[in-house]
Amino acid sequence: MDSYPLIKxxxxxxxxxxxxxxxxDSNYDWFRIPGFNPTLNQRLFEVEGNSMAPTILDGDLVICQTQKKIENVLDGTVVLVVTKEAILIKRFRAGHDPGYLLLENDNEKEQSQLKISRKDVLEIMSVRGKVTGVLVPHHEIASKGKISALEEALELLKKEVFKLNKKIASMSS
Incomplete structure (x- = not known):
């Protein structure tokens, strides 16, 4: 079990x-994370804000691993980006412009896409895990299951309506 520097x-x-x-890294407190299999170039960062809620919440600690090449970061990965002005935790989106990074929030209330020049990026890290002190209330977990079931039922209903429309169209011809 290795130790990680914590950047509050x-x-x-x-x-x-x-x-x-x-x-x-010698300036920071070091912590051990049991049950995590670490590799080189990892750090813990404390999260500020709720732009990534419900995935990552204010006060969570994220376990980040340095990515040598931005090209190796997969679309949809949660990343920590260190720029010349800020530390951002966002979801990476593969863009068409190789000179820029596209980043977005998970929080529905703060939906936005951020475009950052690669020249401004000092480092990009993939978020490998998190340590949280937040317990999700049972009713929220149950609600998510119900919503997923409703989404599946709606998708099935869409397919059935499409089939019916196809039959009606063929009968009308």
Whole structure:
């Protein structure tokens, strides 16, 4: 079991400012995560804000692994992007413009897409896991199951309506 440096929200600005320093991680507290199989170039970051809710919540700790090549990041991956001005946690979207990264929120209330120049990116990390102190209320879990069942039933209904429309069209001809 290895240790990881924890970059708290209060240390984000210092992390960006001192990013070029080789012993940067020595400035932070180190933690062990039981049950996680670590590889090199990983850090813990404390999350601020709810732009990625319900996937990641304010105060969660995300376990991030450095990605050497942006091209290796899969569409839909949750990433932590370190720019010259901010640390962002967003969902990566494969774009058509190779000079930019497309990032978006998971939070329905904060739906937006952010376009960042690759020149402004100091580092991109994939989020490999999270540590949270939030318990999801039972009624929310049950509601999600019901919504999924309704979505499946609606999809089946759409297919049946399509078949009926096809039969009616063939009978009318």
């Amino acid at each position: 929200v209060s240390a984000h600005a210092g992390f960006i400012r001192d990013y070029h320093l080789e012993d940067l």
